[in-house]
Amino acid sequence: MIKFSDLNLDPKVLKAVADTGYEKPTPIQEGAIPPALEGRDVLGIAQTGTGKTASFTLPMISMLARGRARARMPRSLVLCPTRELAAQVAENFDAYAKYVKLNKALLIGGVSFKEQEAVINRGADVLIATPGRLLDHFERGKLLLTGVQIMVVDEADRMLDMGFIPDIERIFSLTPFTRQTLFFSATMAPEIERITNTFLSNPARIEVARQATTSENITQSVVMFKGSRKDREGTEKRKLLRDLIESEGEKCKNAIIFCNRKVDVDTVAKSMKKYGLDAAAIHGDLEQSHRMRTLDGFRDGSLRFLVASDVAARGLDIPNVSHVFNYDVPSHAEDYVHRIGRTGRAGKKGTTIMICSPRDTRNLDDIEALVKHAIPRSGEPLPEDDAGEAVKAETPKPSRRSRSAKPKHEDKPKAEAAPKQAEAPAPEAKSEKSETKPEDKPQERNSDRNNDRNRDSGRSRSGGGSGKSVGLGDDMPAFIAKSFDERMG
Structure with a gap:
């Protein structure tokens, strides 16, 4: 059985790994670390929660242990799609590099430019950034990327979904052609294949699980829901969510509730707090300091429920999430894989429950086609008609008939006559x-x-x-x- 000590990592890195309590590498780590240490480009494909972050952090620290960064010229670059994921990578770097003298800089939105510039000017061995903030510093003339030796694109598929392709292409053009490039992602769309063919040179492809699969440790289910009336649907759906949480009882120690829209995130969180459930919202419109406080509270157990948009679906390493509730069926099937991947991590059991209304049946079909299995259903059966017809059949025709019949029963013409x-x-x-x-x-x-x-x-x-x-x-x-x-x- 392979251990971390068999992967030719720097002894100081191995000591830090031992301090964290890990002894055996995960499959993606076992497959990606050796070629990365050899200087090869790597294309890593694995479902969320399998340790992709350590797959590039550990070899990066080992290779950068020797040498020193120059001012405004980082030696390595890690690109992340969201602030939360970038902050988490920075935490992993701190944990694994504590016995190695390396400097890091974290460039994300919501933080003062001056503070970040001061760190860059001291010299950063590892630069962890979101694409937008990185280019902001470059355009201000505060950053040079000509010294980058190792470049990592984390959650590459999410980068594509969020429209970062032009930024990524520009950043690649600013780095040396001789750089080492590592791509890590949970899913590999055909478009990503095209991008990797452009930016990676003969990469070592490590695929430890079938693309877009879900963990076997996660129990999945779908609750079919149809509101009694259109104007009551939201209220009834929130009540259903509370009933589902109550039915799980003590098994539901904590949970992340995912919504498709930011306005629904706020509404659901407010409703849960109104009914005595300890919940807080997190989405992209909140200040970074507020988002970090909310995440810290959820991690340390002082907050039980986290109501989130998809900003929290990617890469957040919260090891003890017992439940994930999909208040909405995600519009993109890949997002379902990432959402439920917040539970059942590190070999633990997890439970996911999704609420599906008639209009969401097509998205549900897409999800089942992606994960290649049917998700068990419970609750009310959906009508055979499609969602649009079901909604239209409820109100419009009776209301028009009643309006057309109304003049026949009015007394106004008689009163005038x-x-x-x-x-x-x-x-x-x-x-x-x-x-x-x-x-x-x-x-x-x-x-x-x-x-x-x-x-x-x-x-x-x-x-x-x-x-x-x-x-x-x-x-x-x-x-x-x-x-x-x-x-x-």
Whole structure:
């Protein structure tokens, strides 16, 4: 059985690894560390929670142990898609490099430029950054990338999803052609294959699990949900979430609740706190200091529930998450793999529950196609029609029928007609109308309508005259014809 001591790592790095309590490398670490130490490009593919961060951190520290960085010229570069992931990589670096004299710089948004510039000016052996903030420093003339020897792109597929391709291509162009490049990701889309063919030279490909697979330690389920009414769907869905948490009982020690939209993250967190559940929100619109405090509280156990957008779905190493609730079915199937990967880490058991409404069935089908197995369902069965038809069938048609029927039951036309009947001095006109036979009325109305049309051809349809009677047909009720006759008279 292979141990870390068999991987030719620096003795000081091995000592730091032993301090963390790890003895055996994970499959991705076992496969990626030897070629990385040889200076080869590496393409690592493994599901989340398998130790990809140590796969590039450990060989990087070993190779950089000798030498010293110059001011504003880092020796290595690690690119991360989110601030949280970058901060976590920095924590791993601190843990594994504590016996090696290496300087690191963390460049992420939400932190003062001056503080970051001061660290860069002292010389950074390892530069950990998000693409946007890195380019900001470069354009200010505070950073040079010509001394980069090792470049790492972590969560490469997420970089693509977030639209960082132009930034990544530019950053690659600023680094030396002779650099060593390491790509690590949980999924490998065809587009990533194209990018790796461009930027990597004969890489060692390490794929320790089938692409886009989920851990066998995770128990997955889907709860089928349909609101009673569209305006009550949100309230009922939040109640369902609380009921699911309550049904898990003591097994649910803590949990991450994922929502697709930031506004729903805030709403769900607020609702949970209202009903006595210790929850806090985290998403991209919050200040970095607030996000870090929330994550720290969740890690140390002082916060039980973390309601998050997908900003927290990638790369966060929180080893003891018992449950993941998908309040929404993710729009991208790959995000499901990353979301549920927050639980069941390091060989522990985990539970994930997803709420699926009728409109989400297509996304659910995409997820099952990606992970290549059906997810067990529970709750209400969904209708056979698609989501759009199911929603439309609930309200619009009855409401239009009720509106069209409403004038027939109103008393307003009768009320208007009553004063005219009282003022009419000619009783014979009244008797004449009462003696008119029903079969004669259509002919009289048609004749009157034609006369009115010729007389009032310049008047508006919405006004008086024939405008109101045009198109009513031969079966117009008598009381309506009466009101028209009196108005015209």
